[in-house]
Amino acid sequence: MVALAIPTYSMSIFKIPRAVCAGLNSVLAKYWWGQSQNEQKIHWINWGKLCTPKDRGGVGFRDVHAFNLVMLAKQAWRLIHRTHSLFYRVYKARYFPVCSFLEAELGSNPSFMWRSLLSARELIREGLAKSLKEKLSRKELEMWAMVAWSIWNARNRLYFEASQTPPQAILKSAEMLLEDYQRLSRSMPSN
Incomplete structure (x- = not known):
């Protein structure tokens, strides 16, 4: 038009x-x-x-x-x-x-x-x-969120503490966060 x-x-x-x-x-x-x-x-x-x-x-x-x-x-x-x-x-x-x-x-x-x-x-x-x-399943989305959170935490450690985190440690941190999240999700009553 x-x-x-x-x-x-x-x-x-x-x-x-x-x-x-x-x-x-x-x-x-x-x-x-x-x-x-x-x-x-x-x-x-x-x-x-x-x-x-x-x-x-x-x-x-x-x-x-x-x-x-x-x-x-x-x-x-x-x-x-x-x-x-x-x-x-x-x-x-x-x-x-x-x-x-x-x-x-x-x-x-x-x-x-x-x-x-x-x-x-x-x-x-x-x-x-x-x-x-x-594009992502719920499980993939949760893992992506935990990896992003772990990267952000590693970035903050580098920025504020001048401490560099190796990539393997970031991934391990994301896996531990995901396990904690899933355990917490199972223990919460569903709506």
């Missing part, structure tokens, strides 16, 4: 306020229903149904706010995966020099673009969590 093609570039860089998104949705809906300024037409299908993808029975219009978040998430995804790009190096130096994008904080005096990218980070986190849940 032409009306959504115009702000696409801006939407991939800046988070558009909800009120503006609602206004754009309203303009699109009025155009769809053939409404002029002073007349009220009957809306035979609600806007949510019109924004549903065609393969799920909708018309396939885009909800402007959701589209904005997805476009920002696409840029944020590039900060996670394209670590050799100029975009990544500039933002890494300015906003998250000692951590990853997923761990970065807002910081002092952030640009509007940085605030916008951080607003889409939660969408990426939810997608990563959902992806892991779909």
